Every structure is written in structure tokens, then in C-alpha cells.
Amino acid sequence: MVSDMSSAGSVWPLEAIRRQFSGLTRVQNGVPVAIFDGPAGSQVPECVVDAVSQYLRRTNCNRGAAFATARESDRLLTEAHECVADFLGADDPDCVIFGPNMTSLTLQLSRALGRTWKPGDEIIVTRLDHDANVTPWVLAARDAGVVVHQVDLHPDDWTLDCEDYARKLSDKTRLVALGMASNATGTINPVQKMVRMAHDAGALTFVDAVHYAPHGRIQVNELQCDFLACSAYKFFGPHEGILWGRRELLESIRPYKLRPSPEVLPGLWMTGTQSHEAIAGTAAAVEYLASLSALLPGGAGTTEATRSEKLDFVFAALRGYERSLTEVMLTGLQTVPGIRIHGIQAPDRLDERVPTFSWTFADCTPRQAAEFLAEEGVYVWNGNHYALPFTETAGLEPGGTIRAGALHYNSVEEIHRLVRGLRKMRGSDF
Ligand SMILES: Cc1ncc(COP(=O)(O)O)c(C=O)c1O
Structure with a gap:
């Protein structure tokens, strides 16, 4: 097995992983493409594709009927709640809500x-969040006549200003909406500390873990947050949304719902007929991640480890590998003439970020750069990434940034290709 050494000293089974992703075999002008658009949506392993198609082929059925396919489908969906509860480090599968x-x-x-x-x-949102964790709260606040505060950013590295957060928290604060990691700058926010501060002030907390989910272990019980959301298409699954909440809150807050739909969790919060095939695929994505333990040296795959233990093990190793990708990407990008990287760059602070990078050039738009790289077979994103509060605060509108994000299936060689492409674009030797 060809592997990639991470700086953490562990061996990452890169080839065995990449073999499972058909999307990574795409070739352009005779060269495999290097895919760095994971922050917009990851590629999907074959086991997930199979789970979706098998559901549609064999088990396709609405809920609650008396016949065999419905019973099989209902069982599969129940298991998916258990599977995702493990993924989130949650005890109660009924508190896992699926949605579009x-x-x-x-x-x-x-x-x-x-x-x-x-x-x-009052409520508090941040300037580093995706708009999906800002505007829904702003709209609800406007309807209720509630004051909205925004946590400011440090202009040197665009991290959250926690002193500003502390100043804005008060006994009037009802909710704090936080992002676990920024999909624009890659910063991992000090969520556990911020949740504690919110609770001390008597506020509820909602955590957007969409960007963090493919990069690190989520443990809602450790975070102690009240709600957390993520999306399976960012962690190797199909397009499916996930909301977790504390049982007493999900039971006491009344959702808008139809009369005949369930009055109990999880159905209470799951409006309309769900995409059962996507839920099946979401469970398969979690199983895929747990299965990587068997590929890792000293892996938990050969023991009687539980799914949760395997996920603990896999994410610890994955973080180590991604840290090496972070280092390679940062040092490579820093060699590109005229580049302005937005986010944490201090070598001793790389644990505070994931390998998602945003940058700009003074004399070339993000779109132009993305188009140049696309011709080179290097796929990156351009725009505001819906992280509009950040791009506005950082003065990056219109146009936003060029963004490349590495995931556990990306290689160091692909990062070198990204950097070579950028240096070529800048007319530098490459
Ligand atoms: C950090 C973050 N939050 C929220 C979202 C919105 O997720 P969804 O597309 O599932 O609505 C995204 C999507 O890009 C995201 O990156």
C-alpha cells in the first residue's frame, strides 16, 4: 500500500482511500484533476453511491406501511438516526433530525x-459565519423585535474577537449562533469556551458544524451546545441536512408542522416526506469514515471497537494527516508572488485551522484565477462562499476570494500542483 507520511508521524492510507472515490479518477487533458472544492461539497465513496442506489432499488417506500419493504425501510431509517448520533457524539438518536x-x-x-x-x-451572531447561520436568526429577530449583535473579527487574521463577544453577551441574550470552523478562512473557533460563556449568561447556543464535520470529531456532549447542524454532502455523503438538539428543547419548542405528522421525536421536526435514499447514504458516509479505522496502523477495525470508538480513532489520525496538508499548502501558497492569504498563517497556530485557504491578488479577480487553474486541471472555488458577513467585513466584495480546501483524500502532490499552477499564472518560475 502506498501511503503518505503525515508530519504527525502516522501513515495515512491515501491510495486505499482514493480508490474508493470514482470522482477522483477524472482526467482532463490526459492529467488527473486535483479537486479542492471540498468546502463546497466533498466527493463520495462508492459505498455511499451503493447505499443510495440500493435503497431506491430494494427498499424504496414511504414510512409506516404494513408490508415488508416499509418495515425494512423504517428499520434502515432508525439505524441511520443511531449512526448519525454516533457521528455527533450524541446519546439520543431521536434527537437527530434529518432535513433537506x-x-x-x-x-x-x-x-x-x-x-x-x-x-x-437580544441574540448574537458572528462576522465569520456562513450566511446560513446568520440570516435565519436575523429574520427571526426582526419578526420578534429582537436586537442582533455581531461578533467582530481581528483584522490581522480574521479570527473572532472573543473580548468583543464577552462585551456583547448579557442577561438579555437569548441565543448565540456560532460556527465551528469557517468555510472561508478555515479557522476553527473556540466553540466550547464560547458555549460556556453563553450558558453563563443564560443564553442558548446553536453551532454550525457544516465546515468542520469532514475535518474533526464532533462531540455534542463535550461541546455542551444546545443545537448543532451539519450537512452530509460535506462529509462524503449525499445532499442531506442534519440538526441535533437537546431533547428537552426539541420537545418544548413548537415547530411549524402538519396535523397528521408525528408529535414525537424525531418525526416532530421532520417536515414532509424525507429523502430516504439520502438518509441511507448519510448513514453509509458515517460507516465509511468508521471503516477507515481498519486501514490505519493499530486500527480499531480488527477489535471489537464500537462505531464511536472507530470514529474517535479515525478522526485523530485524519487530523494529523490534514495538519501536514495544512502546512504544505500554507508554505506553498506563501511562495506565490502577490498573494494575500486571509486567515491564520502563524506556523505555531496551525492547530486552530483546517486546510481550507482563501486568498486574493490585487491585479487578478478570483474568477480569473479560478478559470486559469481550471484549465490546469486544478479545481478551486471563487466568490463569497456565502460567507458574506466575512467577505464584506474584510472588504473583499465584489468578487470574494479564491478558495482551495483539502480533505483527507487529497495528496501533497495535488497541493504542489495547485501551487505550481498559481506560480505559472503569476509568471513565476514553477
Ligand atoms: C459553514 C457552512 N454553513 C452552512 C452551510 C449551508 O449548508 P447547506 O448547503 O446544507 O444549507 C454551508 C454550505 O456551504 C457551509 O459551508
Whole structure:
């Protein structure tokens, strides 16, 4: 097995991983493409594709019927809640809510939670968040006559200003909406500390873990947050949204719902007929991640380890590998003439970020750069990435940034190709 050494000293089974992703075999002008658009949506392993198609082929059925396919489908869906509960480090599978995407679930929650607010109350959002964790709360606040505060950023590295956060928290704060990692700058926010501060002030917390989910272990019980959302298409699954909440909150806050739909969790919050095939694929994505333990030296795959233990093990190794990708990408990007990288660059602070990088050039638009790289077979994103509060604050509108994000299936060689492409574009020797 050809492997890639991570600086953490562990061996990462890169080839065995890449073999499972058909999307990584795409060739352009005779050269394999290097895919860095994971922050917009990851590639999907074959086991996930199979789970989706097998569901449609064999088990396709609506809920609750008396016949065999419905019973099989219902069982599979119940297991998917258990599987995702393990992924989130949650004890109660009924507190895992599926829905079309994170945005829709957040809008649904914000509308329901907003009905418990009154004029004079306050909420806090941040300038580093994706708009899906800002506008739903702002709209609900506007409807309820509630004041919205935004946490400012440090202009040197665009990290959250926690002193500003502390100043804006008060006993009037009803909700704090936080992102676990920024999909624009790659910064991992100090969520656990910020949740504690919110709770000390008596506020509820909602955590957007969409960008963090493919990069690190989520443990809602450790975070102690009240709600957390993510999206399976960012962690190697199909397009499916996930909302987790504490049982007493999901049971006491009344969602907008139809009369005949369930009055109990999880169905209470799952509006309409779900994409059962996407839920099946989401469970398969979690199983895929757990299965990587068998590929890792000293892996938990050969023991009686539980799915949760395997996920612990895999994400610890994955973080080590991604840290080496972060280092290679940062040092490579820093050699590109005229580049302005937006986010943490201090070598001793790389644990505070994932390998997602945003940058700009003074004399070339993000679109032009992305088009140049696309011709070179290097796929990166350009624009505001819906992280509009950040691009506005950083003065990067219109146009936004060029963004490349590496995932556990990317190689060091692909990062070298990205850097070579950029240096070529800048007319530098490459
Ligand atoms: C950090 C972050 N939050 C929220 C979202 C919205 O997720 P969804 O597309 O599932 O609505 C995205 C999507 O890019 C994201 O990157």
C-alpha cells in the first residue's frame, strides 16, 4: 500500500482511500484533476453511491406501511438516526433530525425559536459565519423585535474577537449562533469556551458544524451546545441536512408542522416526506469514515471497537494527516508572488485551522484565477462562499476570494500542483 507520511508521524492510507472515490479518477487533458472544492461539497465513496442506489432499488417506500419493504425501510431509517448520533457524539438518536439541508433546518428552527423571543431580548451572531447561520436568526429577530449583535473579527487574521463577544453577551441574550470552523478562512473557533460563556449568561447556543464535520470529531456532549447542524454532502455523503438538539428543547419548542405528522421525536421536526435514499447514504458516509479505522496502523477495525470508538480513532489520525496538508499548502501558497492569504498563517497556530485557504491578488479577480487553474486541471472555488458577513467585513466584495480546501483524500502532490499552477499564472518560475 502506498501511503503518505503525515508530519504527525502516522501513515495515512491515501491510495486505499482514493480508490474508493470514482470522482477522483477524472482526467482532463490526459492529467488527473486535483479537486479542492471540498468546502463546497466533498466527493463520495462508492459505498455511499451503493447505499443510495440500493435503497431506491430494494427498499424504496414511504414510512409506516404494513408490508415488508416499509418495515425494512423504517428499520434502515432508525439505524441511520443511531449512526448519525454516533457521528455527533450524541446519546439520543431521536434527537437527530434529518432535513433537506442545513439552511432549511436552521430557518425552520429560527422561526420556531423566534416565537419564544420578545422585544428587548437580544441574540448574537458572528462576522465569520456562513450566511446560513446568520440570516435565519436575523429574520427571526426582526419578526420578534429582537436586537442582533455581531461578533467582530481581528483584522490581522480574521479570527473572532472573543473580548468583543464577552462585551456583547448579557442577561438579555437569548441565543448565540456560532460556527465551528469557517468555510472561508478555515479557522476553527473556540466553540466550547464560547458555549460556556453563553450558558453563563443564560443564553442558548446553536453551532454550525457544516465546515468542520469532514475535518474533526464532533462531540455534542463535550461541546455542551444546545443545537448543532451539519450537512452530509460535506462529509462524503449525499445532499442531506442534519440538526441535533437537546431533547428537552426539541420537545418544548413548537415547530411549524402538519396535523397528521408525528408529535414525537424525531418525526416532530421532520417536515414532509424525507429523502430516504439520502438518509441511507448519510448513514453509509458515517460507516465509511468508521471503516477507515481498519486501514490505519493499530486500527480499531480488527477489535471489537464500537462505531464511536472507530470514529474517535479515525478522526485523530485524519487530523494529523490534514495538519501536514495544512502546512504544505500554507508554505506553498506563501511562495506565490502577490498573494494575500486571509486567515491564520502563524506556523505555531496551525492547530486552530483546517486546510481550507482563501486568498486574493490585487491585479487578478478570483474568477480569473479560478478559470486559469481550471484549465490546469486544478479545481478551486471563487466568490463569497456565502460567507458574506466575512467577505464584506474584510472588504473583499465584489468578487470574494479564491478558495482551495483539502480533505483527507487529497495528496501533497495535488497541493504542489495547485501551487505550481498559481506560480505559472503569476509568471513565476514553477
Ligand atoms: C459553514 C457552512 N454553513 C452552512 C452551510 C449551508 O449548508 P447547506 O448547503 O446544507 O444549507 C454551508 C454550505 O456551504 C457551509 O459551508
